Amino acid sequence: MSKVENAPPVAAVSPSTRTGRAPLLWVALGIVVLLLLPHVLYPVFVMKALIAALFACAFNLMLGYGGLLSFGHAAFFGTAAYAMAHSTKVWGWPFEAGLLLGVIAAGFMGVVIGVLAIRRQGIYFAMITLALSQMLYFVYLQTPFTHGEDGIQGVPRGRVLGVFDLGDSMIMYHTLLLIVLCGFWLIWRAVHSPFGQVLKAIRDNEPRAISLGYNVDRYKLLAFILSAALSGLAGALNAVVFQLASLNDTTWQHSGEVILMTLLGGVGTILGPAVGGVLVVTLQNYLAASGLPVDVVIGLIFIACVLVFRRGLIGELLAWREKKKS
């Protein structure tokens, strides 16, 4: 037993993230590419990939920097999607208000689930989040406002600031890009703030962080809420883009998907989960057309990730570069 408990936690395999300024040139180049992309690819597809990337980055805040594996992040995604869909469709709220409600609802769920889940660590944390999100799934299955198996269909896209019609896919794309970039920036800020440093300290050695006087549970809970709220942002955007909030958003398979994205890209790296998200969405798109069983392929990638490259694509890349330097 003791030998295992001394083993490094999941995130410790990732190389320490580079602190300091992100290379501005690369960020600028990335934004230019993102601006050009919808002219080359189908905009809805790019939006789907961006949403997945945001979701995975939000999730990674918990796993990569908090060292806690949540198996229930679909609950936050789904909650926000329902809040967004219901408020804009039934109550006639504008886009911005719906988005805000979605984020708040997801954050609130983060408080409820987080308070319970952080009472246990490691493997139990994963099982508790999984169980609670499954509970939420059953609740959504039965409450009338979610329309059960049908989901909330025909969610209106509305207008940004009351002026720009989101029905136009280019306007939708640029609005979404702006919001997603804000989300990325927030995550980047959180990770590189004193808060993020404390979080990493807790991940690497919890008893030491406690002995230094940090209220560990409060930091964990705060990280969990932030992660939940940002996952909610992704979920709310998803409901607008696809004009649908459905039970699928809340399933445990969806929670598993976001873990895969993060694992594939690289746990505990800034860029990794985003890359993983884009890859998984692309793959799903390709597989759906080919008629191959998607789950089997996703499962095999999962197995390969865990067995062969636990650092993920970006993590391996960083490790390789470090090795070359030294």
Added chain:
Amino acid sequence: MSYQALMAQLAIGVSNGAFYAMLSLGLAVIFGMLNVVNFAHGALFMLGAFVALFLKLKLGLGYFPALLIVPIVVGLVGVLIDLTMLKRLRGLDPLYSLLLTFGITLVLEGIFRYFYGSSGVPYSAPDELVGAVDLGFMIMPLYRFWVIVASAVVCFGTWYAIERTRLGAYLRAATENATLTQAFGINVPVLLTLTYGLGVGLAGFAGVLAAPIYQVNPLMGSNLIIVVFAVVVIGGMGSILGAIVSGFALGILEGLTKVFYPEASNIVVFVVMAIVLLVKPAGLFGRAT
């Protein structure tokens, strides 16, 4: 609420509890020895039901031979999984083995869903177990009664094997201190692989028992396993007896909820889990970690 209806739901509750108990027992044994949370437990339970179905359709072997053969087949699959994959993760954070077995679940379910869709295939109970049994205070479907008895025997057998036999003593010793146990000349790696096979074989056995009740269906395992996880959190994973007791208790509670407040029957186990976490975070039978 009539007495008969109450009793009928209670009987269903106890037999569902029997499945929770058998599955959480397997999880507890595997976790205790290997420090692995076996997400694939549900998928292997499903595999057990499908193997029973294949035995019947392809080889004409009935229910009772299946009860014997399936745990061995599923156990062998488990040994294979352990030797080829899980073994490489020994000593790493248990989150990795959770993710690995999650991947295995997706693959197994995906394969069966590809060939069988999401709908179930019926598997009928053997003629000997059709009908009802009069227990004096109630009349119960014979098959449900059989499930309860069979799982109680298996649970007790497993408990006995681990707590009261020499092999069980080796197992417990290896759990306590693997290095020292190995120094005494006991082949711990083999013991670990066998434990995984045994735990998984239990899931296969439960799968055969479940086949006539639920339809044989690719998703029958994953819906169950999440509830079983909650059961395990409630009972605490350290204790075998705790796994068995909380399995049966929660099955009964779920049955009662179906009578008095059916809307909540799906979520009652999770609610109990939340309450237990608030009151006694280590679980009812668990030691503080």
